[in-house]
Amino acid sequence: MIQVAVVDDHPLICEGISQLVAHWQPAEIHTFLDGKKGLEFIRKRQPDIAILDVDLGDMSGLEIAEIIQQESLTTRVIILTLHKDKAYFLRALDYGALGYINKDCLSQEIINCLEAVYQGKQFIGSTAFEDPEEISEYLxxxxxxxxxxxxxxxxxxxxxxxxxxxxxxxxxxxxxxxxxxxxxxxxxxxxxxxxxxxxxxxxxxxxxxxxxxxxxx
Amino acid sequence: MIQVAVVDDHPLICEGISQLVAHWQPAEIHTFLDGKKGLEFIRKRQPDIAILDVDLGDMSGLEIAEIIQQESLTTRVIILTLHKDKAYFLRALDYGALGYINKDCLSQEIINCLEAVYQGKQFIGSTAFEDPEEISEYLxxxxxxxxxxxxxxxxxxxxxxxxxxxxxxxxxxxxxxxxxxxxxxxxxxxxxxxxxxxxxxxxxxxxxxxxxxxxxx
DNA sequence: CAAAAAATGAGTACTACTACCTATTTTTTG
DNA sequence: CAAAAAATAGGTAGTAGTACTCATTTTTTG
The missing domain is CATH 1.10.10.10 (Winged helix-like DNA-binding domain superfamily/Winged helix DNA-binding domain)
Incomplete structure (x- = not known):
């Protein structure tokens, strides 16, 4: 069974994501409301997928992604963000995140993202940016x-x-x-x-x- | 009289900063609750100092700092942040921000920061980081x-x-x-x-x- | 196994950057 | 104005990377 970690300091969003993951396919889902505990779990268990919020209370999901990359953990990362900030996205890319989606995207898109990332493919949410121009140039x-x-x-x-x-x-x-x-x-x-x-x-x-x-x- | 722009999406913080600036010295203070209006004002009037929150609703203060740098505006930038994220700081530096402080710093520190930045000096809040080690190495x-x-x-x-x-x-x-x-x-x-x-x-x-x-x- | 691809090694020529040197003219500064 | 600093220009030498050639051995692949 697939292991998924969800790290977000908003309980409501944690719950919502968990529902979506369960909807996608049966999975062992672990949710964390703060970054440190989430990171600890990811380090120890290396789940298949980690869904990380950018704005956690104690640290940023981007920092966690950076650590996952540095320590060569096998966990694939999806970055969730509230803001449509280009720089967040570039950092997410740099840190090797495969998925990047905005919180106001459709449920189906999150499922598509899970599927793509699970297969090791990159997935960038369609609502993730104001101007997809620059981003695609960079990519x-x-x-x-x-x-x-x-x-x-x-x-x-x-x-x-x-x-x-x-x-x-x-x-x-x-x-x-x-x-x-x-x-x-x-x-x-x-x-x-x-x-x-x-x-x-x-x-x-x-x-x-x-x-x-x-x-x- | 000094012109100061404050851009923060939390009305309470806007108010608090304004009080502090007024406490520092008589100034023409303009507050903005969203990034776009703040940026518009900064572009048009080029105030002496702009105090920018990292997490605005519509955009990041860091993006505004980047634009100020790109367009060679004379406004000096102070970045305010809620999170102690190293990467924010490095970006603030890259974008030429002179001040960088954490929101939970003391009032006096903000005044010191205003004074330093007004004089064109760099000021980095003492509570801005978990580990000042790496930062100072980078600097x-x-x-x-x-x-x-x-x-x-x-x-x-x-x-x-x-x-x-x-x-x-x-x-x-x-x-x-x-x-x-x-x-x-x-x-x-x-x-x-x-x-x-x-x-x-x-x-x-x-x-x-x-x-x-x-x-x- | 045979063919193709990759890795290995060398000859020769040319060019650009470094590492010294000296020397004159222009600009800055006390 | 006189001294110092900077900008200008050249001589000569050595070294490293590019540009082309060729040949042999090893590894991959059909």
Whole structure:
């Protein structure tokens, strides 16, 4: 049976979400009215899904999401928010939340979100923003970087990630126990694949996309 | 007479702040219960100080701070928050807010904050965080970058900022109508002053501190 | 197993940034 | 005005990354 944690400081919303989850499919639902207890449970039991409110009394659901990411817990995160704040959403993304929905969305949307997130897919509520413009631009940018990175072979990826960490060719070769010439070749191939031209173009590219790349380990 | 805008969706807090401001010194105080009207006023009248709540009904005070920064308004910003969330603080800093205080601080502290911010100084409430450790580390890092940057002469600063924007030596020289050799010399001097050694060390430094440097124009 | 893809290594040339140096002109400052 | 600081420009050398070539070995995949 699926385990779901619901963390929200409003008892009414906790109750509502629980009903919706039960409606979605039979699940073991645990509700928490404050962040610390919720986090404690998530750490210990690693439920399949955690539904986190942004504005908890003692801490933010975003902080919990950050911890889940940092500690590599298997729990998938849905962030619930009252405010249509772009920055909340960006942070939720950064912290690896898969779901992001506004509290005034329809019940069906929450169920769709649960289903998507349970399958490991991203789900962003249709009522989550005032202006979906910027958000989609941001998402596109991240997606493009990811796509580009995924054009690379494993060795090439490793090398790019080492460049991210300020290693130069010589240091990379020592770190990977291979010839600097090999590293050179991989670098050249990466440049070709990503259409990077000119001096330090690869270094610049990795540093510009550092945020995205660092999360692709 | 000083102009102060207070934006908070809780009428009680608006009232309390107004009283405190009046207690501090005679001022023309304008209160707003929602973000949009507050922002409209700030844009039009550019008051000396704006006290912004993080959790407004329609938008976040942080968004308003961001707009104030983007549009280079002269208004100095104090961010008020209910939650002791580190990320809020970091965003407030990024958006150029000078004051940052928690709502459960003492009245005197708010007055101290008003005074400091009015003088253009930064003021961070003593009760604003659970763990002042990380915050001060972050602040130190930013301050160190600023200090380093301020070791540079104007030309050197200009060149560093252009490196930030992905210009290479040749492009910088064309942009500034000077010889590439001159640019080379400035770069070398910067490397010396900042104790940067090795290939691309200056490029790496500027990209690592891009966030801070970009705000130093 | 055979073909394809990836990883490994090297040769050569070019370019950009650093690391020294000197020197002149312009601007700031006491 | 005189001294100091900054901006300008150049010489020469070394190093690291890009740009292309080729070849061999290992791993993946149909």
């Amino acid at each position: 596109d940018a991240i997606n493009q970087t990811r796509k580009q990175f995924n054009l690379l072979t494993q060795s090439e990826k490793n090398i790019v990630l080492l460049i991210c960490q300020n290693f130069n060719t010589k240091e990379i070769s020592e770190h990977l126990f291979i010839s600097p010439r090999t590293v050179d070749n991989h670098r050249a191939n990466v440049c070709k694949k990503l259409d990077l031209k000119g001096q330090n173009s690869l270094l610049k590219w990795t540093m510009e996309h550092k945020n995205v790349l660092e999360r692709m380990v | 130190d890092a930013i301050n160190q970058t600023r200090k380093q940057f301020n070791l540079l002469t104007q030309s050197e600063k200009n060149i560093v900022l252009l490196i930030c924007q992905n210009f290479n030596t040749k492009e910088i020289s064309e942009h500034l109508f000077i010889s590439p050799r001159t640019v080379d010399n400035h770069r070398a001097n910067v490397c010396k002053k900042l104790d940067l050694k090795g290939q691309n060390s200056l490029l790496k430094w500027t990209m690592e501190h891009k966030n801070v440097l970009e705000r130093m124009v």
